[in-house]
Amino acid sequence: MRRLVAGTGWKMNNGIADSIRYAEELRSRIAAMDTSAIDVYVLPPFTSLTTAAYAFDGSPVAIGGQNMHWEDSGSWTGEISAPMLLEAGCRYVELAHSERLQHFGETYELVRRKLDKAMSVGLIPILCLGELAEEKAAGRADEVLASQMLTAIDGQPDTRVPEIIMAYEPRWAIGMAEAASPGYIAERHRALRNILRKHCGDEVAEKTRIIYGGSVTPENGKDILEIEDVDGLFVGRAAWKAEGFARIVELVSEAARRKQLA
Numbered sequence: 558m559r560r561l562v563a564g565t566g567w568k569m570n571n572g573i574a575d576s577i578r579y580a581e582e583l584r585s586r587i588a589a590m591d592t593s594a595i596d597v598y599v600l601p602p603f604t605s606l607t608t609a610a611y612a613f614d615g616s617p618v619a620i621g622g623q624n625m626h627w628e629d630s631g632s633w634t635g636e637i638s639a640p641m642l643l644e645a646g647c648r649y650v651e652l653a654h655s656e657r658l659q660h661f662g663e664t665y666e667l668v669r670r671k672l673d674k675a676m677s678v679g680l681i682p683i684l685c686l687g688e689l690a691e692e693k694a695a696g697r698a699d700e701v702l703a704s705q706m707l708t709a710i711d712g713q714p715d716t717r718v719p720e721i722i723m724a725y726e727p728r729w730a731i732g733m734a735e736a737a738s739p740g741y742i743a744e745r746h747r748a749l750r751n752i753l754r755k756h757c758g759d760e761v762a763e764k765t766r767i768i769y770g771g772s773v774t775p776e777n778g779k780d781i782l783e784i785e786d787v788d789g790l791f792v793g794r795a796a797w798k799a800e801g802f803a804r805i806v807e808l809v810s811e812a813a814r815r816k817q818l819a
Contacts (some may be wrong), residue, residue: 562722562768562789563809564683565796566600566623566651576605579799584797586803592617594813595789597806598649600683603637610646614740621649621683624657627670639678650675653685653709655728658801665708672709676717683707683722683791686749687771690729698727699748706752715757722740723749724791730771732793739780742769746786775804782812 571579579599587597598619601609609620622645626636642650652675653668668684675682686705688698703727710718725745730737737745746767754762769781770791778790789809796802 559764559788561595561809561813561816562598562766562791563595563802563806564598564600564649564768564789565792565802565805566654567602567797568623568656568793569602570797571601571605573605573608576601576609577612580609580616580618582799583618583803583806584613584616586799587617587806589809590656590717590810591814592806592810594817595806595809597809599653599802600649606645613644613738617728619648621651621681623651623654625650625652625671625675625680627667627674629674630664637676639815640750642680643678648681649683649722650680651683651685652723653705655685655687655726655731659702659728665705668709669711672721673712676713676720681720681722683724685724685726685770687726687728687731693727693729698745699752702745702749703752706749707720707756718753718757718761719766721765723765723767724770725749725767726770726791727770733772736772736774736777736781739784742781742787746784749794750786769790770802773805775801775808778805782808 597617598621600621600623622642624639624792629638648787650672657663672682686702688701692701749767752760766788768789768791769787773790773792774795792805
């Protein structure tokens, strides 16, 4: 059974002092939960990484970066390298978030270089995939998702693909009032797994985790987790406070127990 995932990206929120308070409260709220069957991560801003790593040390919560460069070092003003993320205590790195594509002109060809570097140093990539509203309206969602995924993993041995967490985040649903409908999420997650099955084989498809993000809340999270091919939740603003993320962790933990008993 694939391990379920509960994750949150803080974006440009929660500085050092807020990160300490968040960690203290989250640790308290999840202390009595059985999180042994799931993976939990938070993605703080770069300035809070080291603080968060210390604050969450010894807890079930791992940390990761929200982005990284494809080179180890060099004349890349304002950038962060994979070795720097490791040194700061990171286990994960998020790649290809919609806002990076929209506002910073990133492409999946560049994402592939970042993913290659992350994999080479032992970081777990969280690879974001998602279609625009106009691509959805044109019926091209699955075509777009296939192009994004296959471009990003090009060159990776099939056996290593399950080390990547695929994060389906329809770009038209990020920051909106509602997530995509359960039926729509089910169709896209099924399509993503079929893409993996076609290009990497059945074993890789069954091992690779595909999580959902895009206007996830504690209120809709349970229904989303009931979808067969959804392996966890990637939450934004609903988890910027520790209370909200604790509720997400609880939902994912309960879903993992249900799957174990099924």
